[in-house]
Amino acid sequence: MAPRIRTLASRDARMASFLEPEAVSRLRNMELRARFVVEGFLQGLHRSPYHGFSVEFAEYRQYIPGDAPRYVDWKVYAKTDRYYVKVFEEETNLKGVILLDKSASMGFAGKGISKLRWGSLLAAALAFLMIKQQDAAGLVLFDDAIRELIPARSVRGQLYQVLRTLEHVQPSDRTKVSEALHAVAERLRRRGLCILISDLFDDPEAVLRGLKHFRHRQHEVIVFHVLDDLERSFDYRDEARFVDLETQQEIRTQPWFIKREYQQRVEAWSRELSQRCREQFIDYVPMTTSTPFDRALLAYLNKRSLLG
């Protein structure tokens, strides 16, 4: 008997809101935020053309003694008085490591949440999703060096540790992405999936060398290149004194006067990174802090599906 899934328009809207970074950011704690993002994302998947990417469960079957009670769908029981269990896709033992850049530049917040906040929310959602899929998830926080490392594990307690760490992450006052990537690549011995969340404000060549180091060690890599909307658009109105968060360097400018050229330069930089990543078979996903998380989660799932 196929389960009845009720779908309501209001419920869709609420689910969609769980993917908005601003909305998610206001939830009480990181676990709640991660759950809401993932469940909202998965709910959306069922109604999306991306159904083929579903990885949670494929079907219902009747309960047979010996099945784990946790797989009984009690809602279906409430409706049908019959016991049905969810059938999941075959489990894999993927080792995923989330690399979150906590350098000073990640602390920049334009009109919404900071990049670090956004990155931590994404990291939380990814960890939640991984562990929910019984993959191993780990976390590395870095700036110019590794500041926190949680090895990848698939047990339930791992998620809480990761979420707790992400709950309290603060930006540092240093930035040197490329050096940190080399250090992380050296530490990750087992082949796995490396998910980098960073604004990549460093020498592009050095960053790419760092990423190549991961590839050299046979890791799969997804790069979530996150920037604030203002960092992409430079949509400031008034003449102001702009101060570098890290170096405190100050310049005075009329933003509208240089906006177009700034955008062009940022675009060119992003394109170069994309092309260079592509050459190394690295997935490059440009994001902004106003982008809903489903896009990032879809990119992860796509990569995940290719890894089997």
Next chain:
Amino acid sequence: MFGLTFLNALFLFGLAAGIVPIVIHLLQRRRLKRVEFSDLRFLAPLNQQRMRSLNLRRLLLLLLRVLIILLTAFAMARPSVRGSFSKLLPAQARSTVLLLVDTSYSMRTESEAGTALDAAKNAAGHLLDALEPGDAVQVMTFDSAPRSAFDTAVHDVELARRHLAELQPSHRTTVWPEALRAALTALSIAHEPNTELYVFSDFAGTLGDSLPSDLPALQGDARVGLVPVAVETFVNVSVDAVRVPAGAVLLEEPARIGVTVRNHATDVPADCALQVELGGEPKAEASLRLGAAAQQTQEFTLVATRADQLAGTVRKRADRLPEDDVRHFVLPVLAQLRVLLVAGEGNAGGSFFVARALAPMRTGKSSVALVEVAAARFSSNDLEDVQVAVIASDAHLTDGQAQILAEFVHDGGGAVLWSGQSDTADERNRGLLGLLGEVRLRGVVRQQQGYVNFADLRPSGLLAGFDAAELRVLETVRFTRYAELTPAGARTLLKFTGGQAALAVGDHGAGKYAVFAFDAGTDGSDLALSSMFLPLVHRTVVELAGETGRQRLDYEVGERIEVQVPIAAPAGQAGIETEERWASAGIPDAVERKVTDQAYVVTTPNGRQVAVEARYIGRRAVLAYAATDEPGHYRFNGGGREFVRAVNVNVRESDLRRMDLGEFESRLGLDGVEVVDDAAEIGRHVREARHGKELYKLIVVLVLLLLTLELFMARAAREAAPS
């Protein structure tokens, strides 16, 4: 040297407002928002590159705004520049303005718009309109002398305007140096810091030859403007002079006058019709054709029908300058000549012939009343009412008698001396010649063989009017004896064939004398037997009897007329004979003393009667009258007699050609003289000359252009900025 002045200097304080845009600019810089940004790696190089041009534009905009404010304040201060004046005058400086107005008779020149003086008044009115509150004004007119309207410059412009309106041209000519000196002197003591002199004239004629050298020093910082009034050119013909006979004019005898007219036009001929009146009666007319810039003398023959000092007038048809179209003259007509013949003993000097020549008719009317007296009995009483004394060559005169005769001539009488009769006689008469002064007698020449004749006789001067036949007769007269005369200042009227003087005429004081180098006797020549003897003697006597030589009959406007009147002999005195007696009579030369008991009245040409007193000037009793402001005849009446004098304009003023104003400036040595050609623009010229060329209009245009540029630049910046 460049000079900058401001009409509203107070607004220069507005220049301080130029700092406002700078202050705003600096304040805006400090109020800039501080924005933390993640990374400046893209911003910094881009900003450095693009902001350079932006900063330049912003700086230009700032400078533009500062400049707009500065120029606005500058324009409101009404700056002006002057070319050759270097002093920086405060805007509140006041001026004393002196209007020097030419009122000479050339300013009577008429045109459709009025006279030249009317045009000058109009231009002066424009100048008065340009005066500013607090300015002082003085009006000075000038012709032959300057005259100030007010004791000192007045602040009441309307008073000056009324005075100008009442100005009338005079009959006098311009004398520039004195007028300019008076004007500049008046300005040099003005109270206001700025002084200005404006000369309104037709600038006709010339400056004259003698110019003062102190005018540049008197000018000081005074600005001088010349305002030539426009005069329509026309052909001006003037009656320049009337020549009356030097000798006596006898009643009913023809008298020739010469009238000189001049065409002042340099490029066109002119026709001129003359009319002569004498004693109120028209006497003659003539028409002349004058070439360009030509002067011509027309002779008229007049016959007087009345014995008196006759007033005569020559007129031509009036043109645009009527002042010089009339000339007045006086023709003294005598009923008879009173001639005294001082004869020697017997007839050795030809006295008989002389007497017959002078009074050919013993009975009946004769133009000559002859009185004969022997030399031994001759005294000063014999000279009363005598016009001419004839001294025969054989009349032996004492030193005292010679003195009497010399004084008689000095006081205006005429004397004829016959010489060459005998050495003794001539030697004695040398004393008289010595007193008279201009002729020396060296001796008597006797022709042993042959004779001499008159030579080079021409119908002019003494012989004017004699025809060729008469002159030929005179040339046949033979002289075998004559005196050797040496004219030492005298004029030789007749010569002998050897070149020696036959007749010399000299001046002594107010009178004239003639010396014949021969006597009238037949033993030295056959002149007495010639038919020309009588006319020659008559003509000589008449020539010496002219009152024109004795008293001046013709004056210029403004000149003082002096009329010598007969002296009433002091009581107890038979007559004044010698210098010593003059002194003893208590009548010194240098003192003016009223002649008692005789009243005179002068009637001016406009009919006004003024009482005048006779006063002694030297040894002469003189009626004097100085208020000769009008041309015409001035008649002095008193003591049963009338004396007429003619007053005319100085025709130098009739040359209406404008003098070269550049030469005017250079000859006077004045500095920075400016010419205002268009009298209607004099107000603007006064403002510009006083304050220079005002720049505020130019600056306002510049400010508007800069404002437009600023708006354009600011708008371009705003369009680039987000809304």
